[in-house]
Amino acid sequence: MSDLSVHAPAPSNGAIQIAVVGHTNAGKTSLLRTLTRRASFGEVSDRAGTTRHVEAIDLRVDGAPAVRFFDTPGLEDSVALWDYLQALDAPSRLDAVRLFLQGPEARASFEQEAKVVRKMLDVDAAFYVIDCREPVLPKHRCEIEILASCARPVMPVLNFVRDAASREAEWQAALAASGLHAQARFDAVAPFVGSELQLYQDLATLLPALRARLRGIAEHLQREAAARRQSACRAIADLLVRLCALRRGVPDDVYADEARRRQAVHDFQQLAFGYVRATADALLQIHGFRDDDAVLAQLPWQDGRWASDLFHPETLRQAGKRLGVGAAVGASIGVAADLAVAGVSLGAGAALGGAIGGIASQGWRQFGGKLLNRIRGVHELTLDNELLFLVAMQLLGLTRALDQRGHAALGTLVQGLGGNSAMDQPLKRIVHLLQPARSHPEWETPKRDSATRQRLVDAAAAQLDPLAITLAP
Numbered sequence: 001m002s003d004l005s006v007h008a009p010a011p012s013n014g015a016i017q018i019a020v021v022g023h024t025n026a027g028k029t030s031l032l033r034t035l036t037r038r039a040s041f042g043e044v045s046d047r048a049g050t051t052r053h054v055e056a057i058d059l060r061v062d063g064a065p066a067v068r069f070f071d072t073p074g075l076e077d078s079v080a081l082w083d084y085l086q087a088l089d090a091p092s093r094l095d096a097v098r099l100f101l102q103g104p105e106a107r108a109s110f111e112q113e114a115k116v117v118r119k120m121l122d123v124d125a126a127f128y129v130i131d132c133r134e135p136v137l138p139k140h141r142c143e144i145e146i147l148a149s150c151a152r153p154v155m156p157v158l159n160f161v162r163d164a165a166s167r168e169a170e171w172q173a174a175l176a177a178s179g180l181h182a183q184a185r186f187d188a189v190a191p192f193v194g195s196e197l198q199l200y201q202d203l204a205t206l207l208p209a210l211r212a213r214l215r216g217i218a219e220h221l222q223r224e225a226a227a228r229r230q231s232a233c234r235a236i237a238d239l240l241v242r243l244c245a246l247r248r249g250v251p252d253d254v255y256a257d258e259a260r261r262r263q264a265v266h267d268f269q270q271l272a273f274g275y276v277r278a279t280a281d282a283l284l285q286i287h288g289f290r291d292d293d294a295v296l297a298q299l300p301w302q303d304g305r306w307a308s309d310l311f312h313p314e315t316l317r318q319a320g321k322r323l324g325v326g327a328a329v330g331a332s333i334g335v336a337a338d339l340a341v342a343g344v345s346l347g348a349g350a351a352l353g354g355a356i357g358g359i360a361s362q363g364w365r366q367f368g369g370k371l372l373n374r375i376r377g378v379h380e381l382t383l384d385n386e387l388l389f390l391v392a393m394q395l396l397g398l399t400r401a402l403d404q405r406g407h408a409a410l411g412t413l414v415q416g417l418g419g420n421s422a423m424d425q426p427l428k429r430i431v432h433l434l435q436p437a438r439s440h441p442e443w444e445t446p447k448r449d450s451a452t453r454q455r456l457v458d459a460a461a462a463q464l465d466p467l468a469i470t471l472a473p
Contacts, residue, residue, distance in 0.1 A: 015065035022129035024074025027159040037288035082142035093149035120150035133165040136174040153206035237460035239279040244437035250379040287402040
């Protein structure tokens with residue numbers, strides 16, 4: 001697996017060295033956060049000149065630095081610097097750059113630009129990050145000339161290409177006119193599927209001697225992406241087994257008191273939602289995000305909305321239709337036999353028998369235990385299949401959204417309950433697969449795992465995996 005470290009520039013130990021350069025606020029630090037999956041690297045802000053010094057971050061493969069990126073300050077006065085370089089008496093453009101770095105202006109008027117140019121002379125190549133929402137201006141053309149004078153391969157990275165204000169075609173033409181025909185399209189906030197790999201493949205065209213190493217890095221990143229997806233699916237599968245096994249007893253006196261019964265149901269819902277939230281946090285960690293980078297749709301008593309609430313009857317009714325099992329039972333909580341049949345008492349034999357048959361057809365094999373508890377004066381709270389379906393859909397959606405989210409995104413991702421209808425049948429099969437957990441309340445606690453529980457988690461994760469794959473548009 002790879003790991004990342006931030007440090008002062010030092011010997012590369014064989015790593016490919018890439019300077020990330022460009023105009024102020026073009027998204028250089030944002031690009032590095034996304035490429036390294038390091039949301040805490042540097043500072044991302046709308047203020048100009050946020051990065052004032054060269055900062056380095058390594059991408060390690062199998063413990064060794066594979067790529068060392070250098071985040072550089074913005075080129076703030078490229079027009080004046082290009083005029084200055086042209087006025088120097090030097091045999092070549094590269095010699096002019098070196099002469100400039102030895103002179104007093106590199107420590108005065110052009111101190112920020114000198115940091116960029118000095119690093120350019122010390123790397124294998126550069127990513128020239130462009131905010132293509134901006135028009136092509138003289139300052140940008142001067143930047144291109146200055147970078148070309150450093151005699152290092154330059155890969156333009158067109159950032160924010162999906163923004164409505166993008167001037168991508170204008171930029172492509174300007175870059176081609178300057179001889180920069182190899183260009184990469186990217187979006188540091190919401191990267192395209194596969195754009196990271198394409199970036200390294202494009203870089204290999206500029207660095208043919210390093211093509212094999214760059215191909216190895218790309219293959220490593222693909223393996224890591226698959227490992228993240230598999231870890232996410234295992235986390236979701238483990239949660240679903242836990243929720244399927246979850247049950248709590250409610251004594252007769254509590255059940256008979258409407259206020260206390262409602263409180264018991266509310267507490268049970270909160271317990272289930274807490275498990276879901278913990279798994280969402282685990283998914284954020286797996287993808288390299290912070291806990292507050294995404295939230296799940298809130299419950300109605302928290303923000304007044306019900307349309308995306310896991311426990312709202314209408315939400316569950318729609319989920320029941322998609323599962324093909326009819327209307328949802330109760331409020332996604334089954335309370336022994338009587339709540340499952342809308343309050344019919346145990347004495348109503350014919351109605352109860354029909355209800356047991358219907359529920360058993362949905363996989364409720366532990367129903368005998370429920371009846372025994374009912375006879376003992378204990379009602380059981382359990383979660384319906386519709387709830388499992390909705391949780392699986394929501395967390396799969398979160399996984400796919402995180403896979404397409406840049407680590408420089410500043411807004412909070414709100415993951416609702418929407419889902420592709422093509423997922424309905426696969427999720428229905430997964431819900432059916434989970435039903436043995438209903439006979440094992442001890443499976444609620446993962447640290448009490450058994451080999452049988454582990455096999456069920458493995459089987460569910462294997463079926464979730466293809467649903468979590470994010471395909472390129």
